[in-house]
Amino acid sequence: MADLKSMFLKVYDTLKKDLLEDPAFEWSPDSSQWVEKVACALLMAGEKLENHIEVQNILVEMGTYFQVQDDYLDCFGDPETIGKIGTDIEDFKCSWLVVKAFQLSNDEQKKLLLENYGKADPGNVAKVKALYHELNLQGVFEEYESKSYEKIITSIEAHPSKAVQAVLKSFLGKIYKRQK
Numbered sequence: 001m002a003d004l005k006s007m008f009l010k011v012y013d014t015l016k017k018d019l020l021e022d023p024a025f026e027w028s029p030d031s032s033q034w035v036e037k038v039a040c041a042l043l044m045a046g047e048k049l050e051n052h053i054e055v056q057n058i059l060v061e062m063g064t065y066f067q068v069q070d071d072y073l074d075c076f077g078d079p080e081t082i083g084k085i086g087t088d089i090e091d092f093k094c095s096w097l098v099v100k101a102f103q104l105s106n107d108e109q110k111k112l113l114l115e116n117y118g119k120a121d122p123g124n125v126a127k128v129k130a131l132y133h134e135l136n137l138q139g140v141f142e143e144y145e146s147k148s149y150e151k152i153i154t155s156i157e158a159h160p161s162k163a164v165q166a167v168l169k170s171f172l173g174k175i176y177k178r179q180k
Contacts, residue, residue, distance in 0.1 A: 038171050045163045058155045065148045066175055071095035072141045082180040089128045092118030104135045
């Protein structure tokens with residue numbers, strides 16, 4: 001299983017620039033705990049993971065989707081539901097939201113981000129969140145989520161093993177539109 005995890009991380013590192021359209025975005029290996037659960041389930045179903053490059057590619061897609069969700073929930077999730085108050089803005093994290101904000105911003109909006117992102121003052125955080133709303137990043141995320149889901153489902157359904165499909169669909173069902 002450690003081999004699957006290291007292969008997953010290697011494939012992800014190779015593909016992340018294309019997958020996320022920005023080299024500034026970095027995936028956190030801490031978000032991969034569920035990948036081990038998927039691998040365990042597949043092994044228990046009698047699948048040999050080293051023969052499944054398609055499965056590894058699907059796991060990369062799912063891991064990317066999971067991390068983008070995590071970034072989204074850090075800003076827009078209900079603290080009561082997610083169990084914490086998100087601090088990606090204050091902590092100057094290179095999240096999917098700030099990358100998208102820079103991609104969608106005009107020069108004035110980029111200046112606002114540079115002046116306020118990474119500062120702990122609630123006023124600075126409020127300005128960044130207001131810009132996220134102005135740029136409709138919630139809508140951008142919803143579109144990303146929908147397209148990612150469709151792409152992942154298509155990839156899963158293309159796999160010849162019904163057992164693999166069932167396991168991957170089960171895990172995708174647990175993370176799709178999650179709120180925490």
